[in-house]
Amino acid sequence: MADSLSTSLLVLVAMVIAMAALPWGLRRWQLRRQVTQGVVQVQTQVLGAVAIGPGQRVVTVQVQRGDAMACLVLGVTAQSIQCLHVLPDAPAASSGATADFAQALVTEQGKD
Template identity: 50%
Template sequence: MAEGGPAGAGLAQTLLLVVLFVAALSALPWLIRRLQQRRIGLLPGAAGTPSRVLSSVAVGPQQRVVSVEVGPAHARTVLVLGVTAQHISCLHTLPAASFAAEVAAAQSVQAAQTVQPLQPDAPRHATS
C-alpha cells in the first residue's frame, strides 16, 4: 500500500481539477448574465436607467405598435416603435413629458365621453 500513496494523490488532484473545471463552466452563464444586467442598468448600483415599455397594441398577427420610454432620468424620451417578426422601426419620437401630457388629455376626453348621462327612453305604452 505504500506504493499506492503517490498515485492516489495524483488521482485526487486530477479529480479536484475536473470538479473545479465543471463548476467554473456551470457558473459561467450566471456570471455573463449578471455582467450584462449590470451593463444595461438593471441591477442596483449599476450605471444607467432601464427602458420601460409603456404600451403595446397588436395590429396584426405578428405586428405590434409599442411605446417605450428610454434615456437618462433627466431627459427621458418616448419611442413609438413598429415591431414585426423581422424588423423594428421607429415611427415617432417625443419627450416623455409631452407624452404624459398627451396621455392625460386623451384619458380625460375618454372619461368625459363615458360619464355622459344616458337619455331616458320615451315612455312605452303597454299593448295588450
C-alpha cells in the same frame, strides 16, 4: 488509484466552477470598462404593446438617458423595428400615462 480519482474529480469540479464564473466575470469587466470610458447608461421600460397582426405589434417604450426622458412608439415586426413617433418629456409610467398618450395621439392625428 483513489488518489488519482480524487485529483481528477477535483479538477473536474474546478473546471465546472470556472465555466460558471466566466460569464459573471466578463459582465463585471464590461461594466467596469464602460464606467472608465464614461459610457452613459440608458434605462428603458416597456409601457405597453398592442398586437396589430401576426408578428406585428405597436410597442410604447419609455427611454431615459441621464436627465432626458422620452416616450417612443415603435412598430415591431419579425424583420425590423421602426420608430413611429417620439413624445418628449414622457410622463411616469402609470395608468394616467396611457390616457395622456392616447390624448397626444388623437391631437397628433388631428393635425394631419
